[in-house]
Each structure stands twice: as structure tokens, then as C-alpha cells.
Amino acid sequence: MTDSAIREISFSQAIYEAMALAMEADERVILMGEDIGVYGGAFQVTGDLVHRFGPERVIDTPISELGGAGVAVGAALTGMRPIFEFQFSDFATLAMEQIVNQAAKMRYMLGGEVSVPVIMRLPCGSGSGAAAQHSQSLEAWFAHVPGLKVIEPTTPYDAKGMLLAALEQNDPVLIFEHKLLYKMKGHVPEGHYTVPIGPSETRRQGKDVTIVATAIMVARALEAAVILEGENIDVEVIDLRTLRPMDTESIIASVKRTSRLLCVYEGVKTLGIGAEISAAIVESDAFGFLDAPVIRLGGQECPIPYSPGLERASVPQVDDIVRCARDLVRRKI
Amino acid sequence: MANVPEAYRYFTLDQLKGALKKMYLIRRFEEEAEDSYQRGLTYGTMHLSIGQEASAVGICMPLSNADYITSTHRGHGHCIAKGAEPGKMFAEFFGKETGYCRGRGGSMHIADVTTGNLGANGIVGGGIPIAVGAALSIKHQKKNAVAVCFFGDGANNEGSFHESLNMASIWKLPVVFVCENNQYGMSTSIERSTSVKNIADRAVSYSMPGITVDGNSFSDVASASVEAVARAKSGEGPTLIECLTYRTRGHSRSDRNRYRTKEEIDAWAARDPIPRFEGELLNFGILNETMIAEVREAAEREIQSALEFAKSSPDPDPLQVANFVYSS
Numbered sequence: 287m288t289d290s291a292i293r294e295i296s297f298s299q300a301i302y303e304a305m306a307l308a309m310e311a312d313e314r315v316i317l318m319g320e321d322i323g324v325y326g327g328a329f330q331v332t333g334d335l336v337h338r339f340g341p342e343r344v345i346d347t348p349i350s351e352l353g354g355a356g357v358a359v360g361a362a363l364t365g366m367r368p369i370f371e372f373q374f375s376d377f378a379t380l381a382m383e384q385i386v387n388q389a390a391k392m393r394y395m396l397g398g399e400v401s402v403p404v405i406m407r408l409p410c411g412s413g414s415g416a417a418a419q420h421s422q423s424l425e426a427w428f429a430h431v432p433g434l435k436v437i438e439p440t441t442p443y444d445a446k447g448m449l450l451a452a453l454e455q456n457d458p459v460l461i462f463e464h465k466l467l468y469k470m471k472g473h474v475p476e477g478h479y480t481v482p483i484g485p486s487e488t489r490r491q492g493k494d495v496t497i498v499a500t501a502i503m504v505a506r507a508l509e510a511a512v513i514l515e516g517e518n519i520d521v522e523v524i525d526l527r528t529l530r531p532m533d534t535e536s537i538i539a540s541v542k543r544t545s546r547l548l549c550v551y552e553g554v555k556t557l558g559i560g561a562e563i564s565a566a567i568v569e570s571d572a573f574g575f576l577d578a579p580v581i582r583l584g585g586q587e588c589p590i591p592y593s594p595g596l597e598r599a600s601v602p603q604v605d606d607i608v609r610c611a612r613d614l615v616r617r618k619i
Numbered sequence: 620m621a622n623v624p625e626a627y628r629y630f631t632l633d634q635l636k637g638a639l640k641k642m643y644l645i646r647r648f649e650e651e652a653e654d655s656y657q658r659g660l661t662y663g664t665m666h667l668s669i670g671q672e673a674s675a676v677g678i679c680m681p682l683s684n685a686d687y688i689t690s691t692h693r694g695h696g697h698c699i700a701k702g703a704e705p706g707k708m709f710a711e712f713f714g715k716e717t718g719y720c721r722g723r724g725g726s727m728h729i730a731d732v733t734t735g736n737l738g739a740n741g742i743v744g745g746g747i748p749i750a751v752g753a754a755l756s757i758k759h760q761k762k763n764a765v766a767v768c769f770f771g772d773g774a775n776n777e778g779s780f781h782e783s784l785n786m787a788s789i790w791k792l793p794v795v796f797v798c799e800n801n802q803y804g805m806s807t808s809i810e811r812s813t814s815v816k817n818i819a820d821r822a823v824s825y826s827m828p829g830i831t832v833d834g835n836s837f838s839d840v841a842s843a844s845v846e847a848v849a850r851a852k853s854g855e856g857p858t859l860i861e862c863l864t865y866r867t868r869g870h871s872r873s874d875r876n877r878y879r880t881k882e883e884i885d886a887w888a889a890r891d892p893i894p895r896f897e898g899e900l901l902n903f904g905i906l907n908e909t910m911i912a913e914v915r916e917a918a919e920r921e922i923q924s925a926l927e928f929a930k931s932s933p934d935p936d937p938l939q940v941a942n943f944v945y946s947s
Binding site: 313314316342347348350352353354355356357358359360361362363364365366368383384387388392393394395396397398399400401403432433435455456457 | 687689718719720721722723724728730732737738740741742745747748749750751752753754755756757759760766778779781782783785786789941942943944945946947
């Protein structure tokens with residue numbers, strides 16, 4: 287292997303690289319967001335792009351989430367390829383109108399005559415002490431809306447490849463980026479490649495229990511799997527990667543092999559991603575293969591708290607995953 | 620002819636005849652829409668702009684298909700003024716597959732991208748940042764064009780209005796903001812809803828020219844539009860035009876008209892923009908009675924064949940209900 291082939295960069299560098307490649311290749315690609323220019327973005331993802339491509343293409347917006355998102359939607363409607371960064375996904379609540387009523391529906395409302403190829407990047411999740419208004423995982427809200435595509439890459443490789451895939455199609459794509467992943471390093475090829483939007487990825491194969499996880503929970507599930515291996519419990523970990531359209535086929539196939547399902551996600555448990563995955567199983571022929579009830583392990587029914595111990599207690603941790611998987615296999619529920 | 624308003628000297632005879640025809644088309648489109656609704660032939664709701672035609676047509680006078688507009692829930696006039704075909708509009712209104720949105724959008728979502736019309740919008744203020752985005756595209760693509768953004772007085776208190784005017788100003792984008800102040804946001808008068816006397820006064824906060832014009836005067840509106848479009852195209856940035864006008868019909872089908880007096884409605888009806896435009900064309904010797912009658916009859920023929928087209932068009936196939944959600 288050459289150095290390049292085993293090159294490792296961080297999740298945020300991978301996103302940076304995808305944006306830089308896209309901007310080099312296509313004049314239509316512009317970046318918009320709060321403090322993404324000289325400041326480099328709240329999480330330093332856009333970095334020095336303003337120096338490479340200029341302030342006309344790396345546009346610092348005023349603190350106007352609704353208007354800014356709307357400008358991105360309008361630009362996408364008229365031939366540009368904007369990538370709009372929300373400083374925190376929580377702030378997308380200020381722009382719901384443009385995302386849900388405009389971007390998502392415009393193509394349908396206008397009978398297929400237009401498309402809105404806007405990409406929105408939304409840093410999400412807890413674990414940084416940012417408390418209730420800067421730590422939410424609201425991706426399920428958006429995945430409820432036909433017309434949007436909602437993706438949640440969990441590795442640097444996918445972060446780059448899925449962003450480049452999003453740029454190659456013509457629908458609005460929301461990319462939820464868990465903040466704890468930004469510093470994660472992994473293999474990322476140089477140059478252009480894509481990872482398709484839609485298919486999930488099996489990160490670990492196992493025969494005893496299927497864990498479907500999203501965002502940071504994929505890494506925690508893989509950690510739990512190592513612990514469970516010591517207890518002779520063989521865990522399969524599926525990284526959902528795309529929430530809409532959801533790859534239920536792979537989950538159904540996995541559950542038919544393992545007969546047990548644990549859904550792990552950081553968003554609030556009730557009416558969340560886990561409910562949708564569970565329903566996909568009970569509505570399918572995998573239902574008859576289940577040896578135990580399905581477990582949803584999601585966020586607590588409270589806002590994300592500040593104090594470190596409380597914050598950890600508010601979302602699933604490795605220990606919680608180990609305990610739930612063990613209970614499933616040993617039929618303690 | 621020193622007293623002839625500038626607009627009548629600026630535009631050609633054909634352009635002025637075209638403007639008159641569009642005003643007739645808008646009025647007759649909406650009268651037929653209202654009639655169809657009252658006879659139970661159509662579904663849902665509609666928002667009529669009868670009385671506001673001079674604003675839609677006057678503003679669109681200096682625009683070509685390369686220029687964009689965004690419109691509102693009260694958007695039939697804007698569509699026709701920008702060049703939409705009444706047949707495809709009626710078809711959309713009747714929920715037909717041949718409509719502008721294949722029956723998926725209805726009255727509140729008629730768009731016609733071939734004429735630069737990015738669409739009516741069911742959300743008050745929803746189209747305002749979209750117009751700014753279209754202007755951002757124009758600037759990046761180095762096109763000699765503008766984005767015109769129609770909205771009502773109700774939208775001037777939405778956050779999207781303020782955020783959008785600010786961004787258009789700081790980036791000096793080629794936008795013309797057109798507030799059709801018809802005095803009421805549904806039932807709430809501007810006196811009760813708005814902190815400034817003239818909505819155009821809002822422009823000061825965003826360092827752009829703000830002008831208030833008689834929105835029922837074709838020539839006043841057209842002159843203001845010509846100036847604002849020229850300013851936008853020359854890179855000087857946006858303008859806010861406030862067209863003072865009135866909708867003689869209610870807000871929508873649910874309106875019981877409990878918030879305004881008959882005297883007020885009659886006073887505005889006396890300032891109907893269509894007879895005023897006809898009167899000016901006659902007075903200034905631009906068109907004679909015969910020519911005006913010809914234009915009116917041509918519009919009527921177009922409306923009748925448009926209605927015929929729409930009524931005889933097929934309904935959408937229910938099996939195709941989930942089509943057009945995604946491009947791929």
C-alpha cells in the first residue's frame with residue numbers, strides 16, 4: 287500500500303475535502319452559513335475555504351437562519367448548488383418553514399417542473415456540554431417529510447463520499463453530522479468518489495442480535511460488541527446512514543438471521559427512529575423470526591442537560607447497549 | 620403632450636395593448652374562477668386579486684422571461700402578467716393533469732418556470748428569501764436580469780421579510796421587492812398590524828430606496844418598476860416598492876366581510892384600475908374605443924377557449940399520487 291492508500295484524516299477534514307473538490311469542479315457550488323468564512327465555521331469544517339474560493343462563494347450570512355435557508359433554496363431553484371451550514375442543527379428550528387414547506391415540497395407542488403438541489407449540513411448531538419439548545423438530535427423530524435433526503439454519515443469515508451453523492455443528485459439533502467464525530471479519524475481516499483444515499487452498511491457481522499444504530503451510536507455499538515464478544519454474544523451492527531429513504535430491506539434480512547433487534551439512537555426515544563425500524567420489522571416477514579421483543583434504546587424523555595453526569599445519563603452509552611443486548615439474548619425481557 | 624405620464628412614452632403601442640389585454644385576462648380569469656367556485660365546479664379555496672391588476676401588470680412591464688418573479692397566495696394576476704397561459708391556469712384550478720402543476724398545486728402554487736415565474740406560495744413571506752436566492756444566482760451567473768418579489772402587506776411583519784431585505788441590501792443583489800398593500804392581512808388592517816405609516820418606510824432600515832405609489836395606476840406602477848429594475852440591473856441593489864391598492868373581494872372563500880364597510884369598498888371600486896387605464900389610453904390618444912374593444916374581445920376569446928381547454932382536460936391518475944416527490 288502507498289501512503290495515500292492508507293491516508294487517515296478526520297471526519298471534519300473529509301467534509302472539507304468533499305466541499306473543496308466540488309467547488310473546484312463546479313462553479314455552481316457555493317457555501318453559505320454563519321461564520322463559515324474567515325472564522326472557518328463554528329466547528330472549523332469550512333476552514334480556509336474562503337481563502338481558496340473567495341467570499342463570493344463562501345458566503346458569511348447574517349444570523350438569519352430562516353432567510354439564509356430561503357436564499358439557499360432560491361439559489362438552488364435557479365441553477366446553483368448551495369451547501370448551507372447551520373451552526374447547530376437546533377437552529378434549523380428557525381428555518382423550518384423554508385425546509386419543510388418550501389424545499390421539500392416545491393418539486394411536488396409544481397408538478398415536477400423544478401428541482402431544489404440544496405444541501406444543508408447540520409451539526410447535531412450531545413456530548414460537548416452545550417446543553418439543551420445546542421445538543422439535540424432532531425433528524426427524525428426531518429425524515430418524516432417526503433421530499434427531503436436525510437443522511438447521517440458516521441465515518442470520515444462516508445462523510446466525504448455521501449456529500450459528493452448528494453451533490454450529484456437534484457433533491458434537497460440534509461446531512462446530520464454528530465459533533466463528536468468531527469475529530470474521528472479514518473481512511474479517506476484522495477480525489478473524487480461517492481457513497482450512495484440509501485443503503486445502510488453492516489459494520490460488523492454477527493449471528494445473535496442485530497443492532498441498528500445511527501450517528502455516534504454506531505461507534506458505541508461497535509464498542510459494546512467487543513465487550514459482548516467476551517460473553518459469547520455475537521453482535522451484528524448496522525449503520526443506518528440514511529434515514530430517508532430508509533434501507534429497511536437490509537435490516538429485515540439481518541433480523542431474519544439473528545432473530546433479535548436492538549435500535550440505538552440519540553434522539554428522544556418516543557416517536558423516533560427506533561419506532562420506525564421496529565415497525566418495519568413487525569410489518570415484514572421478519573416478524574415471525576423474532577425470538578424476543580424489540581428494544582428501542584433512545585434518548586431520555588427530557589432536554590439534554592448540562593452537568594456531565596446528567597448529560598451522559600440522558601443518551602445511550604456503551605454500558606446501556608451492552609445491557610440491552612445481553613437482556614435480549616438471555617431473554618430477560 | 621407634456622402631461623402624458625412617462626410610462627406611456629417609454630413603452631410601445633404593442634406593449635401597452637399587451638398590458639391592457641393582460642389586465643382584462645386577469646379580471647376575467649378571476650371572475651370565471653369565482654363563478655366556477657360558486658357553482659360548485661371547483662374545489663378548495665382561492666384568493667382573488669380583483670382590483671389589484673395594475674400592480675401585477677405594471678410591475679411586470681419591464682421584465683422578460685430571463686427575469687424571475689416569486690408570488691403569493693393571491694397570485695393569479697402575477698402569473699398572467701408574467702406571461703402564463705390562462706388555459707393551464709384554469710386547468711390547475713380545476714385540478715387537472717394539464718394544469719401548470721399537473722393538479723398537484725392548485726390555485727396557491729401556480730408557477731411557470733418557462734416565463735421565470737418561480738411560483739405562487741401558500742406561506743405568507745415564503746417567497747421573499749427565495750427571490751433573494753434567485754437574485755444571488757443571477758449575480759453568480761453574471762446574467763443581466765432581476766428577481767421581482769411580490770408580497771402583501773401581511774408579509775411585512777414576517778421575519779422572512781426583514782431578514783431578506785437585509786441580505787439583499789448587504790449583498791447589493793438585483794431584487795425588486797414589491798409590497799402590494801391592499802390594506803388588510805386577512806381581516807387585520809395595516810393600522811392595527813404595522814408600526815409604520817407606509818410600508819415603504821421599512822426600506823430605510825435596510826438602506827434601500829422605498830417608494831409608495833398609487834397601485835391602481837398602471838403608469839405610476841410601471842414607472843416605479845422601470846426605475847427599480849434599472850437600478851437592480853446596474854448593480855446598485857434592491858428597491859422596495861409599495862403599491863397602495865385594494866382587493867374588492869374578500870380574503871378567500873371563508874370571508875364574511877365583517878371588518879370593512881360598504882362605503883370603503885365602494886370608494887375603492889370607484890378607483891378600479893382597469894377603467895382608469897382605459898381612460899388614460901383614450902385621453903392621451905394612444906388607443907381609441909374601437910381598439911380597446913378589440914383588445915377586450917381578444918381577451919374574452921382567450922378566456923373562453925382557456926376554460927374549454929381546462930374543463931375538457933383529464934384528471935390526474937390517482938396511481939401517480941406519489942410521483943414528483945423526488946428527482947431521483
